[in-house]
Amino acid sequence: MPTKAQLESYRAVEKRLRVLFDTFHDLCVFCFAESLASARAGRRLSPATACCCLVDNQVHDYWPVLDSVHRRVEGPSWQKELERAGVGLGGKRVVRGPCLALSCRGCVLDKFRPPTCSTQLCSYIVNVMVDLDVIKKPRTTPCQVEDLIGEASPLDVLFGVRKGQVNEGDISAYLGGIERLIRLLRAVPEDQVRNAVERQVMTIQGQVARQRR
Numbered sequence: 001m002p003t004k005a006q007l008e009s010y011r012a013v014e015k016r017l018r019v020l021f022d023t024f025h026d027l028c029v030f031c032f033a034e035s036l037a038s039a040r041a042g043r044r045l046s047p048a049t050a051c052c053c054l055v056d057n058q059v060h061d062y063w064p065v066l067d068s069v070h071r072r073v074e075g076p077s078w079q080k081e082l083e084r085a086g087v088g089l090g091g092k093r094v095v096r097g098p099c100l101a102l103s104c105r106g107c108v109l110d111k112f113r114p115p116t117c118s119t120q121l122c123s124y125i126v127n128v129m130v131d132l133d134v135i136k137k138p139r140t141t142p143c144q145v146e147d148l149i150g151e152a153s154p155l156d157v158l159f160g161v162r163k164g165q166v167n168e169g170d171i172s173a174y175l176g177g178i179e180r181l182i183r184l185l186r187a188v189p190e191d192q193v194r195n196a197v198e199r200q201v202m203t204i205q206g207q208v209a210r211q212r213r
């Protein structure tokens with residue numbers, strides 16, 4: 001089980017990663033809504049194009065660690081939260097996506113998500129960054145934040161899913177890399193960011209339209 005200090009550091013990094021992902025506006029919300037509509041219509045979801053939460057299972061392997069982290073930081077409200085969301089309760093789940101933390105409202109975890117949920121950059125997000133010249137071609141495939149910033153992620157150790165040691169320097173270096181990426185994105189004029197996001201929204205719409213044929 002991670003220490004209190006490790007969990008505090010995890011949360012501090014997670015918050016900055018959320019700021020990074022906020023740069024992409026509602027791309028994830030749109031992606032999730034389209035994939036959910038496709039799943040409800042009985043269409044087969046492709047792992048390459050569907051919302052990552054519907055085709056990945058980040059929670060399954062991490063569940064014991066994740067459960068104990070949330071019990072510790074949220075106390076009794078954690079179990080109530082799960083029940084409210086209808087997640088992890090067998091037949092009560094509406095979305096049959098592989099991730100056990102997924103509900104029809106999206107991810108039930110608003111903090112202390114498994115590490116890769118906050119660091120994975122899908123092909124849509126990578127394409128936005130390539131489009132904005134924040135990262136260079138030929139990268140078009142999904143990657144992790146650490147692949148772009150060149151700093152090892154301390155998150156697996158801080159969350160308790162991997163044994164090892166990380167020190168303040170490792171955490172600062174990783175945070176510094178995230179800040180550099182945020183700065184690069186913020187240096188791009190807002191209308192260009194929105195246009196690049198919109199192009200990915202149109203890509204998703206095109207894929208959904210092809211599935212319907």
Ligand code: SF4
Pocket residue numbers: 027028029031032050051052053120121122123124125
């Ligand atoms: S990270 Fe990518 S695949 Fe996942 S919901 Fe956001 S846009 Fe969709």
Ligand code: SF4
Pocket residue numbers: 052053056057058059099100101102103106107108109113114117
């Ligand atoms: S934990 Fe949340 S963000 Fe991560 S895959 Fe599951 S539903 Fe998505």
